[in-house]
Amino acid sequence: MSDGWSFTRWSAGILPAWAHRLASPPHFYALAGRLTPWFAWPAAVLMAVGLFAGLFVAPTDHQQGDAFRIIYVHVPSAWLSMSSYAIVAGAAAVGLIWRIKLAHWVAHAAAPVGASFTFLALATGSIWGKPMWGTWWVWDARLTAELVLLFLFLGYLALADAFDDPRKGDRASGVLALVGVVNLPIIKYSVDWWSTLHQPATITALGKRAITIEMLWPLLLMWLGATLFLVAVTLTRARAITLERERAQAWVGEAL
Amino acid sequence: MNALVAVARRDLLVAVRRAGEAVTPLLFFVVVTTLVPLGLEPRPELLAEVAPGMLWVGALLAALLGLERLFAADHEDGTLEQLLLVPTPLALAVLGKVATHWLVTGLPLVLVAPLCAELLALPHAALPALVVGLLLGTPTLALLGALGAALTVSARRSALLLPLLVLPLAVPLLIFGARAVALAASGADPLGPLLLVASLGLFTLSLAPLAIAAALRIALE
Numbered sequence: 042m043s044d045g046w047s048f049t050r051w052s053a054g055i056l057p058a059w060a061h062r063l064a065s066p067p068h069f070y071a072l073a074g075r076l077t078p079w080f081a082w083p084a085a086v087l088m089a090v091g092l093f094a095g096l097f098v099a100p101t102d103h104q105q106g107d108a109f110r111i112i113y114v115h116v117p118s119a120w121l122s123m124s125s126y127a128i129v130a131g132a133a134a135v136g137l138i139w140r141i142k143l144a145h146w147v148a149h150a151a152a153p154v155g156a157s158f159t160f161l162a163l164a165t166g167s168i169w170g171k172p173m174w175g176t177w178w179v180w181d182a183r184l185t186a187e188l189v190l191l192f193l194f195l196g197y198l199a200l201a202d203a204f205d206d207p208r209k210g211d212r213a214s215g216v217l218a219l220v221g222v223v224n225l226p227i228i229k230y231s232v233d234w235w236s237t238l239h240q241p242a243t244i245t246a247l248g249k250r251a252i253t254i255e256m257l258w259p260l261l262l263m264w265l266g267a268t269l270f271l272v273a274v275t276l277t278r279a280r281a282i283t284l285e286r287e288r289a290q291a292w293v294g295e296a297l
Numbered sequence: 298m299n300a301l302v303a304v305a306r307r308d309l310l311v312a313v314r315r316a317g318e319a320v321t322p323l324l325f326f327v328v329v330t331t332l333v334p335l336g337l338e339p340r341p342e343l344l345a346e347v348a349p350g351m352l353w354v355g356a357l358l359a360a361l362l363g364l365e366r367l368f369a370a371d372h373e374d375g376t377l378e379q380l381l382l383v384p385t386p387l388a389l390a391v392l393g394k395v396a397t398h399w400l401v402t403g404l405p406l407v408l409v410a411p412l413c414a415e416l417l418a419l420p421h422a423a424l425p426a427l428v429v430g431l432l433l434g435t436p437t438l439a440l441l442g443a444l445g446a447a448l449t450v451s452a453r454r455s456a457l458l459l460p461l462l463v464l465p466l467a468v469p470l471l472i473f474g475a476r477a478v479a480l481a482a483s484g485a486d487p488l489g490p491l492l493l494v495a496s497l498g499l500f501t502l503s504l505a506p507l508a509i510a511a512a513l514r515i516a517l518e
Binding site: 193 | 444448449451452453454455458461462464465466468469472473476493497500504508511512515516518
């Protein structure tokens with residue numbers, strides 16, 4: 042990447058001017074501070090309405106009774122665990138390709154949120170599994186893939202934190218996030234394959250059934266609310282990391 | 298290409314001079330295999346059933362041993378920086394190092410595996426699938442391990458961090474490798490999973506050296 046034709050120089054032209062401006066820490070700090078309430082409040086409202094509708098308005102499932110209502114926490118968590126990893130990997134790619142340190146900070150900010158969603162998906166799946174399957178843990182393909190995803194998140198976080206020079210932690214963990222993104226489909230496929238061989242048909246009760254619209258809309262509200270929550274928390278955490286890393290800069294004193 | 302050969306020859310020489318280091322993972326593999334019957338019961342039919350998975354898990358764990366030293370010595374004495382200055386791409390030189398590492402630690406593991414399989418009462422019909430699977434899979438393990446080693450070469454507590462980084466990535470390898478042995482043990486054709494192990498190897502071989510080189514560049518900045 043160093044001789045003659047430079048990828049970094051070439052790729053710098055791709056990024057629009059506003060993206061380069063956004064990459065400046067003081068600009069990002071101020072902008073993210075203004076934007077956060079616009080995500081946080083709708084997130085709170087959507088999740089409150091979605092949770093209420095899911096717990097009290099949506100009809101009872103004729104097979105699972107009220108136990109199915111954990112879906113309103115479980116499914117959005119599982120979806121967002123993947124979205125969070127996409128954010129981490131995407132931000133890490135931007136950070137590595139364009140050498141934007143702020144992108145790495147966004148990746149670090151999103152990773153613990155993603156790990157929490159992954160853990161929540163596993164925990165609610167386990168709690169759901171107890172009445173449905175009769176055990177706390179079933180080596181179901183989706184649960185297993187989710188568990189490996191949690192390990193990837195934890196590995197990323199541990200690596201990001203393992204360097205005396207935090208900038209090295211940024212870039213090393215970024216490489217790991219990209220390696221993980223390449224490997225995730227393979228892991229998912231292999232776990233699916235493995236599970237079809239080992240897994241008897243225990244999960245037919247949760248198999249593909251059309252979900253009625255009355256059950257679906259609270260789920261979509263929860264998903265939208267949780268997505269906005271993810272953005273709001275990521276922005277807030279990214280601001281905190283920005284302050285910490287830039288603490289020697291003059292602008293931090295002026296901003297606070 | 299010259300750099301690749303030179304690096305491989307130098308690492309081989311170092312490995313020969315310190316033969317004790319290469320024996321440790323082997324010994325570990327045998328000891329872990331010994332622990333399995335002690336932790337379960339020494340019933341042959343039970344052991345034969347868990348043998349495919351246990352042998353592969355043992356190989357995975359053994360491949361982690363000593364990884365943190367793979368690039369550390371070269372990082373400390375400046376050899377890595379010299380490699381960066383050579384006109385040969387760093388990814389190729391890295392391939393030389395990984396190849397030697399596999400030759401010293403991976404290949405002996407493959408050779409010892411039938412002995413361990415015998416200790417776990419694995420049916421003899423499954424031995425070819427075990428040996429071929431490990432022969433195809435251990436290079437992949439060496440590459441993944443080298444990636445972990447490169448990412449943590451300038452990190453604190455790298456020996457503790459490495460398993461957390463490497464093992465999740467090795468999940469597909471474990472699944473297909475152990476499955477091939479289990480299929481062969483039950484008299485079925487293990488070709489499918491073995492081909493998947495081979496394709497994982499080719500895929501890793503094509504991408505991992507680039508990622509390892511990128512990780513080493515970060516460590517050297």
